[in-house]
Amino acid sequence: MGTDAILIDGSCTADKKVLDKVKDLGIKYLFTRFVGYNNIDLNAAKADGIMVANVPSYSPYSVAELALTMGMDLFRHVAQATVNTNNADFRVLPTYYSNEIHDATVGIIGVGHMGSAEAKLYHNLGANVLGYQRHPNDNPDVTFVNEDELLEKSDIVSLHVPYVPGKNDEMIGGPELAKMKRNAILVNTARGELVDTNAITIALSGSNIGGYAADVIIDENQIDGNEFNSLDDLPNKDVLELMKRYPNVIITPHIGYLTKPATIDMIKELIKYTPSAFNGQTVRAVVLFDENHDKLWDIVEDALREKVPANGFLRTKAKISTFRDAYASILFFTDMDKVKELQGQFKTYQYEMYNWSEEGQGNAQFAVWTGLEENGLGVNIQHYDPLINAQVASTFDIPDNWQLRAEMNFGSVNTPAGKKDFMDDSKRFKEFK
Incomplete structure (x- = not known):
């Protein structure tokens, strides 16, 4: 092969x-x-x-910040108070009383990249941070203890360990929950299989812990990315029973990675490690968020207004609006100076080098597309070059040697992709067995 x-x-x-x-x-x-x-x-x-x-971590603070936010939300009873005020109950209830984080203890189970990032955030807020892992590292923000001591002393316990099937399934279950303080908060942004969901429901029902927050659940692939008519339609009944404990339970649909820095890091890594002929690395990319994303599609709309007949432009404008409504855009370029350098370096293949750079473009675009899609995002790709090249170059300070090849945008999936018609396989493929 x-x-x-x-x-x-x-x-x-x-x-x-x-x-x-x-x-x-x-x-x-x-x-x-x-x-x-x-x-x-x-x-x-x-x-x-x-x-x-594996990739040990990209933008570890994206997950760490979510874990801290969820932990603090339950620690300060924000979810409970918000539910009540939205139901017109503005009383200050005794259950709202809380400790302050600088006078609390936070336990981090798994002090790797993400666990260390969360530990640093809590440490900077003044919390006493305990950590547990099999091989403690030299971390100035953490005091390492055994797991039992961490569970017994912590006001917030946060999980950041990899899930290894058959090794640490339900590592936090009934016995571990029984060791925690009765008002302690458990946060799980690692994997749903690491906790015994039913045991958490039982502990919450008996007021044996204060709350549970998770960005991950069991049977996640059957739940995340779907819109159900009601919670009763969830395919996993243990998850359903757990979520009925809201506002003492907060569940989010695996959004820990969904930040601008994490997305940019992912795009960079995917493009960097995409194969290219002679490791030419001719692909360049520009990631556009917010008003810069909007500027791109304003440029496209203005360029097409000059080309599309007036009686058909409303339809074109509506299409462009759907791209503008996306979360962000990626511009893919080919560095022509790098192509010329490779042509000079490998003269035998100089006439193929641009074609091979196009193959590299396809590989990179496919890698980024699938990466974004794997993170639950909808993706499409457009080709408005060369109509927009000059305006894009001046607006985003693009070097003269970068040639625009495609415009990709991504965001939520509003409409699933339609079915495609395929020509007969016999016209496209040959097999020699």
């Missing part, structure tokens, strides 16, 4: 059957672009001699 490594996403299950086939193809390395790797059978990979690598 000629391939040494493959890259998979979170929707791919690399179990023993798959890994055995991967081994037969001569593949030695398996990469996932996610922090979590619970979709990979590590024992099977080890047995097959396949090295597994």
